[in-house]
Amino acid sequence: MTAEEMTNRALQHLDKHLRAYEASLNQTIADIESDYDQGYLDVTEAQWQDIIVLAGGIVQANTRMIHEASECVRTDGEVSGSLLNLLELANHFATLDFSMKPSIKQEAF
Incomplete structure (x- = not known):
C-alpha cells in the first residue's frame, strides 16, 4: 500500500x-x-x-472554549438528560486525537 493510499484511508476513517x-x-x-x-x-x-458557546466550541473544535463552557454549564445548575449528553459529547470531542500517525500505523498491518 502506498503512502497516498494509507493517507486516503486514514482520512476516510476520520x-x-x-x-x-x-x-x-x-x-x-x-x-x-x-x-x-x-x-x-x-x-x-x-x-x-x-x-450556545459549548456547541460553538464543538463546531469550531476549540478545546479551550469547550472546557470553559462545560464548566460554566455545570456550575450554573444541575445537569442531566440531554444536556448531560451534550457535555459528554463535548468532553469526548475535546479529547479527540487528530493525529493521523496512529491510524496510518494501524492500517499498515
Whole structure:
C-alpha cells in the first residue's frame, strides 16, 4: 500500500467518525430543544448562553472554549438528560486525537 493510499484511508476513517459526531451533536441539540419545549429542561439564561458557546466550541473544535463552557454549564445548575449528553459529547470531542500517525500505523498491518 502506498503512502497516498494509507493517507486516503486514514482520512476516510476520520471523516466517518466526524460525520458520526456531527449526527450525534445535531440529535443532542434537537433533544435539548425538545426537552425545553416540553418543559423537561429548566435552564437559566446563563446556561443557555453557555450551551450556545459549548456547541460553538464543538463546531469550531476549540478545546479551550469547550472546557470553559462545560464548566460554566455545570456550575450554573444541575445537569442531566440531554444536556448531560451534550457535555459528554463535548468532553469526548475535546479529547479527540487528530493525529493521523496512529491510524496510518494501524492500517499498515
